[in-house]
Amino acid sequence: MEALYFLVFGALAVVVATLELSKSSKDRINTSPAFNAFKNNYLVVYSLMMAGDWLQGPYVYYLYSQYGFGKGEIGQLFIAGFGSSMLFGTIVGSLADKKGRKRACVTYCITYILSCITKHSPQYKVLMLGRILGGIATSLLFSAFESWLVAEHNKRGFDQQWLSVTFSKAIFLGNGLVAILSGLVGNILVDNLALGPVAPFDAAACLLAIGMAIILSSWSENYGDPSESKNLLTQFRGAAAAIAADEKIALLGAIQSLFEGSMYTFVFLWTPALSPNDEDIPHGFIFATFMLSSMLGSSIASRLLARGTPKVESYMQFVFLLSSSSLLLPVITNFLVVPSGVKGGSISFSGCIQLIGFCTFEACVGIFWPSIMKMRSQYIPEEARSTIMNFFRIPLNIFVCVALYNVKAVPMTVMFGMCSIFLFVASLLQRRLMVIAEIQKSKSQEWTTRNERSVEAEPLNI
Numbered sequence: 001m002e003a004l005y006f007l008v009f010g011a012l013a014v015v016v017a018t019l020e021l022s023k024s025s026k027d028r029i030n031t032s033p034a035f036n037a038f039k040n041n042y043l044v045v046y047s048l049m050m051a052g053d054w055l056q057g058p059y060v061y062y063l064y065s066q067y068g069f070g071k072g073e074i075g076q077l078f079i080a081g082f083g084s085s086m087l088f089g090t091i092v093g094s095l096a097d098k099k100g101r102k103r104a105c106v107t108y109c110i111t112y113i114l115s116c117i118t119k120h121s122p123q124y125k126v127l128m129l130g131r132i133l134g135g136i137a138t139s140l141l142f143s144a145f146e147s148w149l150v151a152e153h154n155k156r157g158f159d160q161q162w163l164s165v166t167f168s169k170a171i172f173l174g175n176g177l178v179a180i181l182s183g184l185v186g187n188i189l190v191d192n193l194a195l196g197p198v199a200p201f202d203a204a205a206c207l208l209a210i211g212m213a214i215i216l217s218s219w220s221e222n223y224g225d226p227s228e229s230k231n232l233l234t235q236f237r238g239a240a241a242a243i244a245a246d247e248k249i250a251l252l253g254a255i256q257s258l259f260e261g262s263m264y265t266f267v268f269l270w271t272p273a274l275s276p277n278d279e280d281i282p283h284g285f286i287f288a289t290f291m292l293s294s295m296l297g298s299s300i301a302s303r304l305l306a307r308g309t310p311k312v313e314s315y316m317q318f319v320f321l322l323s324s325s326s327l328l329l330p331v332i333t334n335f336l337v338v339p340s341g342v343k344g345g346s347i348s349f350s351g352c353i354q355l356i357g358f359c360t361f362e363a364c365v366g367i368f369w370p371s372i373m374k375m376r377s378q379y380i381p382e383e384a385r386s387t388i389m390n391f392f393r394i395p396l397n398i399f400v401c402v403a404l405y406n407v408k409a410v411p412m413t414v415m416f417g418m419c420s421i422f423l424f425v426a427s428l429l430q431r432r433l434m435v436i437a438e439i440q441k442s443k444s445q446e447w448t449t450r451n452e453r454s455v456e457a458e459p460l461n462i
Contacts, residue, residue, distance in 0.1 A: 004352055005285055008359060012292045019299045029165050029306050035158050039166045041218055042149055043173060045105075048211035049141060050174035052112060054182035055204040058287065059190065063197040067122040077131045079401050084135025086397035092136055093143045093390030094235050097224025101148035101386065102215060108140035109212035116205040119198050143389040150377050150385065151222040161308070163377050167370035168302035175369060176295030180288045187284055224383045239387040248379045248440075251433040253392040256372055258426040259320070261399040262327065262419035263365060268407060269415055270358055273330050274351045276412075277343050286355070293359040297366020304367075305374060312371050313434035317427045319371070323364035324423035329357035330416045375433075 031039075064074045096104030111133050118130030153163055189199040243249050270290075275281050304315055333350040347355070380388050403415065 002346060004347070004355070005282060005289065008355065009285070009289045009292060012289065012296055012359070016292060016296050016299055019296070019303070023303070026307055029161060031162050031165065032158075034156075035162055038152075038156065038158070039162075039169070041214070042166060043169055045211050045214050045219075046145060046170050047173050047178050048207050048214070049108070049145065051178050051182050052204040052208040052211070053138075053141065054179045055186050055200040055207070056116070058183060058186055058284070059197050059200050063119060063201075064127065066197050067127075069124070073124065075404060075407075077127060079404050080128055081131040081135040081138070082397045082401050082404070084132040085139045086135075086394050086401075088132070088136045088139075090139065090387075090390040090394060093139050094239070094387040096140070096144045096147060096386040097384055098235065100221045100223055101144050101151060102219045102221045104140055104144035104386070105148060105215050105219070106212055108137050108144060109208045109215070111140070112137040113205045113208050116201040116208075119201040139390055139393060142393070143386045146373060146376070147224070147385040147389065148219070148222060151224075151382060152220065154382070155222060160377075164305035164370065164374050165302070167373040168298055168305060171298040171366060171369040172295055172302070176291050176298060176366065179291040179294070183284055183287055183291070224385055224387070235384065235387050239384045239391055242381055242384055242388060243391065246379070248433060248436055249388065251429050251436070252372075252375055252379055253388075254395075255320075255426045255429050255433070256392045257395040257399070258422040258429070259323070259368060259372075260393075260396045261403075262323075262422050264396070264400045265403045265415060265419055266327065266358075266361065268404065269412060272412060273354055273416070274347060274358075277345075277348075279345055279347050279351065281347055281351075289359060290362040293362035294366035297363040297368070298370060299366075300363075301367045301370045305370060311434070312374050313430065313437050316368075316371050316375075317430040317434065319364050319367050320423050320427035320430055323361050323368075324420045324427065326357040326361040326364070327416050327423065328420040329354050331413045331420070334413045 061074060064077060069077075092104070092107065115130045115133040115137060118126050118133070121127065149166065150163065153166070154160075185203065186200040189195050189203060190197055193199070243253060270286075271281075271283065274286070304310070305312065333353055337348075337350040337353075376385075376389065407415070
């Protein structure tokens, strides 16, 4: 069974390499040198930010366990992180629109560096503070950087379609290649160099500091609505009114929450799903395989976004259906494959089937990120972009907190079944979004045509 890991990884690597090297002119968007310089600067910063995040991920739970904390206490720390992201992150994200997105990105770096520093203390209260800081940083990572990019892209007058180039490359690098390299670097620091489980957090802090220096030296500031007459509560009301007034924004928020909620739940479930009887599985290698699958998805997304057909609103409904089917596999195998009662050993047959399904889900994740970024850039108003994006994360964080709190009480197959249902609902909502977007587009074109005809029909006054 061990050969399966290398077979899957090798096959994915070949497919990704083939897709990237075989891109034709139809799969590429011609851009200007000025845009390429702007894009490359952003990609360097974004990759450093994501490296700072990925380096920590695999070692958070391990570090807490090394300090002698049990599953219950560790669970509370994780819940605190998501709760912090929901409460404080929403406020800080809203301040980004008012006080400046560049300033918010720098705040992310400082907050996450402080969170890394707290990992040196074995004191529970200090670690709890670190989780709260980390929750705030996570909200800024997934709102401030994208908001700055979209605003700066438009301010510089670049073609709107070129945004999809930056989005797909950011996910390909930040959520794919950087994640794999971060896993390898972390493994070298902890296992090969025996520097201890805190070493990846120190390395992350260094990368975040480098990224912050680049932001301070090369980024300009941009705002959503800097009006001094608007306080935080007014911003919240404005964002809520925008969501309520435009069904497209509300649908987009629901789709994002359903997908990301399922994705974060999957992060906690994949390990026990593949090793229910404590089977010996290579966690690091499987993680790298998942990230390679994500790279495959982002490579596919870049082709789809470059060609423009099918539209992002159209193909995403099928992506959600595929992701729903892939997370339904653990439920199906639980009924069709007789579970083994033998402890230890290598991965089981049902585990192999699930591994293929999980790789498929990660490929869907790779397609999801640049695609949802593209839709957000089209539908979310600029003046409240960060605020609305953090509004979207409130139901997501509530769902993940509830899932974490009940992870022992609810059977794993039920959790996967819930995620599968959520993704199916996301597909239905995506269908609705596509229909509304097409109706509004046709109405807009009809109105433009009528205007042109009325202008042509008007007699010339000589």
